[in-house]
Amino acid sequence: MSGAVTRRWTVTGMTCEHCVDSVTEEVSELPGARAVSVELATGRLTVEATPELTDDDVRAAVEEAGYRLA
Numbered sequence: 001m002s003g004a005v006t007r008r009w010t011v012t013g014m015t016c017e018h019c020v021d022s023v024t025e026e027v028s029e030l031p032g033a034r035a036v037s038v039e040l041a042t043g044r045l046t047v048e049a050t051p052e053l054t055d056d057d058v059r060a061a062v063e064e065a066g067y068r069l070a
Contacts, residue, residue, distance in 0.1 A: 009045045010070040022065040030057050
């Protein structure tokens with residue numbers, strides 16, 4: 001994964017595995033997203049992506065799934 005960067009955020013409002021699946025699906029569809037991991041217990045969202053993926057892109061995807069970035 002040449003040129004990939006790993007970044008982390010905290011997602012608020014998730015209460016179940018369906019929530020995790022929704023966030024994972026939305027963020028995974030972003031151009032440049034290569035690997036997405038979401039932890040329910042901590043709300044941690046980890047994304048390995050090209051440097052062009054912005055915080056605003058991720059925020060919009062999380063909000064589309066019905067949640068918010070802390």
